[in-house]
Amino acid sequence: MATNLEQLYQQIILDHARERHGSGLLEKTGPGSVGESHQLNPVCGDEITLRTVVDGGTVASLSWDGAGCAISMASASVLTDLMEGLERDEAVRLIDAFREVMRSRGTIPADEEVLGDAAAFSGVSRYPARVKCAMLAWVALEESLLAANS
């Protein structure tokens, strides 16, 4: 199989696309404020509704409901693992860092120390048509954090 394709669809992405951590919207039970965001990519129909609970400046929980390609679903799954328990400001910094990599057309490699499993999406940045797929859940989190803040 072509190397390019394996670089794009790394095993970690294929695994997360099937396992989908955080999939299934959770009702808020504990303390904190809830933020929710719905994102749609009209080009391909990829869709996500992401709900986050922010408690005392910390991303206390994150859950989502979505339908889409392997890249978009795996990205939401990885995002869930990465963000839960982080300080809100740190979460925002990671979103910015991820966006910078995604928009770089392959020129900025992801720092695995910072982005963890999300670094596996580096290859996506060379496919401009797919960057939105990878970004979908991250934009949803960004918006839901703002909503939870307000």
Next chain:
Amino acid sequence: MAVVSPSVTLLPAEASITNAEALRIRNDFPILGAEVNGRPLVYLDSGATSQNPLSVLEAEQEFYEQRNAAVHRGAHTLAVEATDAYEAARAAVAGFINARPDELVWTSNATEAINLVAYAMSNSSVGRGGAEAERFRVGPGDTIVVTEMEHHANLIPWQELAARTGAELRFLPVDDDGALRLEDAAGVITPATKIVAFTHASNVLGTINPVADLVRLAREVGALTLLDACQSVPHLPVDVKALDVDFLVLSGHKMLGPTGIGALYGRSELLNAMPPFLTGGSMITTVTMERAEYLPAPNRFEAGTQRISQAIALGAAANYLSETGMHRIEAWESELGARLVEGLSAIEGIRVLGPRAGLPRIGLAAFDVAGVHAHDVGQFLDEQGIAVRVGHHCAQPLHRRLGLTATTRASTYLYNTTDEVDFFLEAVGGVRPFFGAR
């Protein structure tokens, strides 16, 4: 390799294009020699846009090099030559669908052609066009009928017309195989119906709709008919008089022509009774500061400077298709389409939309791959040089009806070979294993 043009002089008189002939035809299409991702391009996306033969590219270039001038204005030699070439192209495209030249209106694309009719009806509904435009008026109590398999281009202009006028938009449903439920048609197409707008061949299902049945039902209640022929005119012989439709729209870039050009066919007496849609220069006779008189069709609907080079290139495209023979193209694509459907249906986890194997369809097959999103299927195929369309193909309601959000679509044209179809089928067979779909 030297290209002999026109290729028609070399063609055998078989009832269908053959693989050997398709290989010769490919020489007329420079882009088909391209490589994608280090692999020979396998172009199976002609349903979205077709490729251009040299004769089309040359017609457009020749116009700019030798004849470029505004048409229907000015008396200098270039202006006369440009006008002649432009009107010859109109005659070529009109003749291609057995229409008269004055029954063919140039538009930017098929979408604009549908909007032209919808807005002319809208303008009639507020009194424009006077008494002779009465039959185009719609309002509360009237219905506009489309089908559930329409491209958004033949849905949204009618939604908007209904919203502006208070008319009701109704639709003919499709069954689980994507065929129109004709048994329901009598309840949908009623004496309240003013227009029935429907596609000739579905861009998702490949179904060829029973035009005669729908035209008869519309005629019985005095409704107008509009046929979206974007997926039929490029691929099968289309005769507007035999089909007996009131309006027909076509797209230039889906029939070997350039982008930016399409056309509306309308029966002459209808076009000449309709108020204009776009207004301005070149469509008038007498203008005062208060009002204007309009030219007869087709010029009445061609306001402003027109798409001259594109029209001329589309004329060349129609000539290329005529010389190759539309019956022969239809036969070849029917074979390629059958090969696609049979091959896809034999792959585990693949669900092909539309008519089952053995039933008529154009050279097009949209399919769902169990456990793999269409976008990923498209990416996987692209890596092997195969170009297909992924997504909802501008038909969200149809996808929703079939319980899907996105599908992958392969669509053929006269230049595709059975080897390409087989290569594609083998590649599709590798999709689910690669993604570990269960």
